[in-house]
Amino acid sequence: MVVMLFDEGRSETLMGEEEDDDIPFTQPSTSQVQKGLEKLTPAQVDQKTAEVVQYFLMKDQKKIPVRRADLVKHVVKEYRNIYPEIMKRTARTFEQVFGLKLVEIDFKNHVYILINKLETLEGAPVRSPSNPKMGLLFVILSVIFMKGGAVKETLVWNTLKKLRVDPGEKHEEFGDVKRLVTDEFVRQRYLEYVRIPHTEPLEHEFRWGQRAELEVSKIKILEFMGELHDRDPQSWSQQYKEATTPSSSSQPSTSSQR
Amino acid sequence: ISDSCMRRARGDGAEESPRQNGTAGRRRGEQRADSGDGDDAGGGLGPADMPEEDNDPGLRREIRSKYRDLINSVQQNREDMLSPSNNKLHEVLEEANKLFRDVRQAREAALDAQLLVVATDLGKEKASQLFVEGNAFDPSAFAEHLLSFMGLNRLEEGDEEQQHGGGVDGYLPQDAWHRVAERAERCFRTAPCFHYMMGSFHAEPPPPKQRIERQRKAPSKEVKRIMPTQLKKMEESQQEATEKEVERILGYLRATSPISYYEFVIDPKSFSRTVENIFHTSFLIRDGLARMYLDESKLPCIAPVEEGEVENGGLSSRKQCIISISLRSWRELIDALDISEPLIHPPTSQSVSQ
Numbered sequence A: 001m002v003v004m005l006f007d008e009g010r011s012e013t014l015m016g017e018e019e020d021d022d023i024p025f026t027q028p029s030t031s032q033v034q035k036g037l038e039k040l041t042p043a044q045v046d047q048k049t050a051e052v053v054q055y056f057l058m059k060d061q062k063k064i065p066v067r068r069a070d071l072v073k074h075v076v077k078e079y080r081n082i083y084p085e086i087m088k089r090t091a092r093t094f095e096q097v098f099g100l101k102l103v104e105i106d107f108k109n110h111v112y113i114l115i116n117k118l119e120t121l122e123g124a125p126v127r128s129p130s131n132p133k134m135g136l137l138f139v140i141l142s143v144i145f146m147k148g149g150a151v152k153e154t155l156v157w158n159t160l161k162k163l164r165v166d167p168g169e170k171h172e173e174f175g176d177v178k179r180l181v182t183d184e185f186v187r188q189r190y191l192e193y194v195r196i197p198h199t200e201p202l203e204h205e206f207r208w209g210q211r212a213e214l215e216v217s218k219i220k221i222l223e224f225m226g227e228l229h230d231r232d233p234q235s236w237s238q239q240y241k242e243a244t245t246p247s248s249s250s251q252p253s254t255s256s257q258r
Numbered sequence B: 001i002s003d004s005c006m007r008r009a010r011g012d013g014a015e016e017s018p019r020q021n022g023t024a025g026r027r028r029g030e031q032r033a034d035s036g037d038g039d040d041a042g043g044g045l046g047p048a049d050m051p052e053e054d055n056d057p058g059l060r061r062e063i064r065s066k067y068r069d070l071i072n073s074v075q076q077n078r079e080d081m082l083s084p085s086n087n088k089l090h091e092v093l094e095e096a097n098k099l100f101r102d103v104r105q106a107r108e109a110a111l112d113a114q115l116l117v118v119a120t121d122l123g124k125e126k127a128s129q130l131f132v133e134g135n136a137f138d139p140s141a142f143a144e145h146l147l148s149f150m151g152l153n154r155l156e157e158g159d160e161e162q163q164h165g166g167g168v169d170g171y172l173p174q175d176a177w178h179r180v181a182e183r184a185e186r187c188f189r190t191a192p193c194f195h196y197m198m199g200s201f202h203a204e205p206p207p208p209k210q211r212i213e214r215q216r217k218a219p220s221k222e223v224k225r226i227m228p229t230q231l232k233k234m235e236e237s238q239q240e241a242t243e244k245e246v247e248r249i250l251g252y253l254r255a256t257s258p259i260s261y262y263e264f265v266i267d268p269k270s271f272s273r274t275v276e277n278i279f280h281t282s283f284l285i286r287d288g289l290a291r292m293y294l295d296e297s298k299l300p301c302i303a304p305v306e307e308g309e310v311e312n313g314g315l316s317s318r319k320q321c322i323i324s325i326s327l328r329s330w331r332e333l334i335d336a337l338d339i340s341e342p343l344i345h346p347p348t349s350q351s352v353s354q
Helices: A002-016 A030-038 A042-060 A068-098 A132-146 A153-162 A177-187 A210-215 A218-229 A237-244 B002-022 B024-033 B051-055 B057-076 B078-082 B088-100 B106-131 B139-149 B176-185 B210-223 B227-233 B238-255 B261-265 B271-286 B327-337
Strands: A100-106 A111-116 A150-152 A191-196 A203-208 B290-294 B300-304
Touching (some): A030 A068, A042 A068, A068 A111, A132 A203, A132 A218, A150 A153, A153 A203, A177 A191, A218 A237, B057 B088, B238 B271, B261 B271
Antiparallel strands (some): A191 A203, B290 B300
């Protein structure tokens, strides 16, 4: 199941992204990096770091994860021999200058995303106009979480229909809902859309994606559930336990540690 | 569920395999003979003939047909079987057990395996329901609560209006999903999107200036009534002020002419006013209302031009010169010419000059 997952994710990204690099990139060793640094001026390394930072910021606009292969091919280029050093500096820049966290969400295919280091404050004013798509995503993520982590797609579609969002029709706000949920949200790694074996006709399951695991606070979802249902969030004991357990597997190390 | 499965795995399975292998050839033969997968009662021998049972096509078909019925019933009545209130899944497996005793060939066994897969899948789902029994979450109730949160305006019963977006009842406001998004975003730690602050380069040319002029004309009509009273207090434009000054100075010139230029323009009490006087005087000369010349002592003098002479001025007799004055020269001139009082009195309203 896990292998299928990655393959699906890969084919989704390959659809829209550039071709793979011709020369497969292998991580240089520490000594190689040292040698590489000696041949460059600090200004050069800073410049390249700045370019990588900018690349990430641009790519993050659409929330599509960045692949190492693309990064090396289009930005790092001949500096690939000091790649780890550049990534280390990039991560530090994001942390110290922007308050963002650079995270590798796929260790096999080397894919990165940016998330916010800081929590949104309770009474903070809304800085920018809210994106209604986030509302839709939130509903789906909530249902998945409250139902134990995986739900059949029919449950999601039925719930959305009750909210006047029909995947079979074009929605006023969201357009092609099915595409938004099963393609865009999946590419952004907010959701996983997995085939259930032995189902006739073919059915899929929805789960949280890697980005959701990192970005979304389960306890905050539970709090909102409590508000909506006028219930104490702790009354959902199983979900509360899930939300308050510090999850070790869903927090991969930042690239600097690799 | 597990009991029935265990029984099958241990018991019948071992007995069946040699027989199944043995009849493989005959199975193939039978396959060609069979027209399709139907419920047709074949003209075969009865189940009483023990040795013939293995390759009795009618019985084989019957068994397969029953298996298919079981599989279909599980798939069709899925929701029903999932309900914790009944034991239908268990019944299906019991039925399958009975059927399995008569299974002799691979084809039937395959159907049996398929049924098992479908049943266990259902069993797993049923088990997971039990898991969250104490933490039941009903998505329908969730949807209802959320609709209220979104500001659903539930129509009263008997209301004929069917608003757009209102399927069953109620009308969702335009910003319904924005409300959810706002609340939802608080649960996310999304990195803010990168934008250029001033936006991108705007390629369109600026709107034509005509528009601006039209806009100016419009308000003036409205303001007309207020204008006269304001004018008395309002500062005149620089241009008008200069013109007035020049006229005033012309008056002085006509009153005391001809006169030494410096005696005319210098204000011994203010250097800046001296410069202003020179400035205003130059207009008189430009417009041909005054003329400058050098007297016997080669000192510059200025005299008004007679009314009648103005037209005769013409371009031919025009000359230009640049006059400059510095603080030092100004003081020297005051001393040399012994000027104690300004000839051109400073204007009464100070604001224009300063």
